[in-house]
């Protein structure tokens with residue numbers, strides 16, 4: 621559900637207006653709230669958006685080094 625909302629916001633170019641840092645902060649807050657209060661999955665919320673936002677879905681860190689949406693630290697954790 622939130623993934624579709626992010627798509628709607630992207631279509632309206634809201635993230636372009638906000639700029640990278642505010643976008644990351646907003647998306648991180650939305651994702652944290654959703655996961656903490658509503659048992660959402662950060663991977664589903666950020667699907668197709670991790671590269672766009674340069675956010676890791678595992679730890680929500682700011683990272684340009686993403687593979688399948690995960691930063692180097694999270695990739696090593698899983699491996």
Ligand SMILES: [Zn+2]
Pocket residue numbers: 676677678679680681690691692693694695
């Ligand atoms: Zn990570």
